[in-house]
Structure formats: C-alpha cells, structure tokens
Amino acid sequence: MPIRAGSYIQGLSLDFFDTLVTVDEDRPSMATMLTSLGFRCTDAMESIWNTHGFDGQETPSYSSVPDYLSWRRTNLAQLAASSGVPAHLIGAVVEKLEENDLSWTVKANPGATELLTFLTTHEIPATICSNWDYDLSPYLRQAGLPDEFPCVISSFVGVRKPATRIFGEVARQLTLPPHAILHVGDSAEADVIGAIRAGMQPGYLRSERSTLTLPPALVEVFPNLYSVLDFLRVRLSLS
Known part of the structure; x- marks a missing residue:
C-alpha cells in the first residue's frame, strides 16, 4: 500500500528498539x-x-x-x-x-523526544509496537522519554511482529481502522512487511543494519525521526 498524497493518516504506530532508541551500554x-x-x-x-x-x-x-x-x-x-x-x-x-x-541500557535516538512530544501535544492517536521481553517503562525512562506512552508489547500480547495479530491489537487500542495507521520501524521484515500484511501504511526508518528491497512506491522511507515528524506535520496540516 503506497503512501500517496491522498492517503488518510489518523494515527501512528512506532517500533521501539533501533527506531526510538538505541543501545547506550551494551x-x-x-x-x-x-x-x-x-x-x-x-x-x-x-x-x-x-x-x-x-x-x-x-x-x-x-x-x-x-x-x-x-x-x-x-x-x-x-x-x-x-x-x-x-x-x-x-x-x-x-x-x-x-x-x-x-x-544493558538504551538511549533516545535523535528526534524521538520531539516526535513523542508532538504526538502528545496534538493528541494524535499513537502507540509503541515492540517485540520486547519486558515492560517498556524502565527503558523509556532510561532514554528520557515519556514512560506512560501507550505500548503494545509482544510479550504482553502473546505474538511477535511481523504476525498480523499484534498490529491488529495496535488498531484495536487506537480505535482506528488499520489503513488509517502509519507504522514506522527499522526492520524490513518485522515492521514493513508486518504493516503491509496488516493493511497499515508502512514507513521504513533507514538504518545501517537493515536494508529494504521493496519498491519505493510501496513504502515511505525516512532517513531519521525528524523526517517522520516533518512528514506528519505536512500530512496532518499541523505546526
């Protein structure tokens, strides 16, 4: 599902590790x-x-x-x-x-604080969707990010990305149809393919550790989180 100019975005789903945060002390x-x-x-x-x-x-x-x-x-x-x-x-x-x-600990990626603040300030339906073994709150605090941000975590749901059921839980929690949700993550397999299969609009956060071989018309590619923020500002007509 290509994200074209007419695509209607009402909510955002974000991967956690290597998207919002990266390793601080390995x-x-x-x-x-x-x-x-x-x-x-x-x-x-x-x-x-x-x-x-x-x-x-x-x-x-x-x-x-x-x-x-x-x-x-x-x-x-x-x-x-x-x-x-x-x-x-x-x-x-x-x-x-x-x-x-x-x-081991994590630290926020550039733009993570600004992006989550933007989502909260404008009351945009959003959640973190992560394959993670534990509660994310302590890791969000480590990274200086809001620790009460809504989360859909694989170990609490009982299914791991790219399985479509975890994306279905995102849609349920956001009370939005899947096609109105943009999911952004760094994994071509877990995030992009999972979002496409679930009927969401896929966004790929380009990283050094993963590569995307899908055609550009199928997925929006972001070089960093600031570009995600700029994309949302334009698409949602918000400052």
Missing part, C-alpha cells in the same frame, strides 16, 4: 557469554532459542499459564543444554543469562 550476547563461561555456543545456536528466533509466531504472554517468563526460561535452558552446560548447572547459567540481559 552487554555481551548470550552466545558470547556462554563461550566466555567455557561452553560452545554460536550466534546461530542462540537464534534458535532466544526470543528473536520466534518472530512472527504466537508465544505465551505475561498473563497466560505458563507465563511468558517461564516459557523464556525454558528456552534459555534449552540453549544452555545445547551449548554443553551440565544439567546441574543449567539453572545457575540461565540466571546469569537473564541478569546479563537486564543489565
């Missing part, structure tokens, strides 16, 4: 950490069991039984076992992996 990957502990693990092995390996799929949620964190710990235990961690050490290693995962 930590080793799970594969690197397991290797440093003396076990054999590669990035490909990690991708089997870490949550990004389940993109596009249904998962447990925080309110399901078993809940999301239990499901994730089971996956991390499988990762540890496949890396050669002895059975009696798996619990302790999983704890270390979780501690490491919770220790």
Whole structure:
C-alpha cells in the first residue's frame, strides 16, 4: 500500500528498539557469554532459542499459564543444554543469562523526544509496537522519554511482529481502522512487511543494519525521526 498524497493518516504506530532508541551500554550476547563461561555456543545456536528466533509466531504472554517468563526460561535452558552446560548447572547459567540481559541500557535516538512530544501535544492517536521481553517503562525512562506512552508489547500480547495479530491489537487500542495507521520501524521484515500484511501504511526508518528491497512506491522511507515528524506535520496540516 503506497503512501500517496491522498492517503488518510489518523494515527501512528512506532517500533521501539533501533527506531526510538538505541543501545547506550551494551552487554555481551548470550552466545558470547556462554563461550566466555567455557561452553560452545554460536550466534546461530542462540537464534534458535532466544526470543528473536520466534518472530512472527504466537508465544505465551505475561498473563497466560505458563507465563511468558517461564516459557523464556525454558528456552534459555534449552540453549544452555545445547551449548554443553551440565544439567546441574543449567539453572545457575540461565540466571546469569537473564541478569546479563537486564543489565544493558538504551538511549533516545535523535528526534524521538520531539516526535513523542508532538504526538502528545496534538493528541494524535499513537502507540509503541515492540517485540520486547519486558515492560517498556524502565527503558523509556532510561532514554528520557515519556514512560506512560501507550505500548503494545509482544510479550504482553502473546505474538511477535511481523504476525498480523499484534498490529491488529495496535488498531484495536487506537480505535482506528488499520489503513488509517502509519507504522514506522527499522526492520524490513518485522515492521514493513508486518504493516503491509496488516493493511497499515508502512514507513521504513533507514538504518545501517537493515536494508529494504521493496519498491519505493510501496513504502515511505525516512532517513531519521525528524523526517517522520516533518512528514506528519505536512500530512496532518499541523505546526
């Protein structure tokens, strides 16, 4: 669905990581950490069991039984076992992996504060739609962004982008039809393809780590968040 001049935008959906924020203080990957502990693990092995390996799929949620964190710990235990961690050490290693995962921080990307302030000031229906393991509020505070901004988080919904159901939850929360929502993110697969399949207007935030091979007529490409803000000002006739 190309975003042409006549397209009617009433609301905005924004990806979180590598769109609104980026890494502030990084930590080793799970594969690197397991290797440093003396076990054999590669990035490909990690991708089997870490949550990004389940993109596009249904998962447990925080309110399901078993809940999301239990499901994730089971996956991390499988990762540890496949890396050669002895059975009696798996619990302790999983704890270390979780501690490491919770220790890195994020910072706002240029334009993020201005964009969220613009949306709030003009009362434009908007939400953050993220594949994320935890509540986003602490990470929003780390980045100096409003921590009460509406969010649709995969681990709370029980499905990961690019599955269309999570975009359907965005439309439900915004009380808008999908075609009236612009979804902007940095992932061609999770954000652009997911938005197109869900009937939303796709926006691609260009980054160094991902590439877009779709024709320009199908998706609006933004070099940064300031350009998203300028686009909305023009499209919504707001200053």
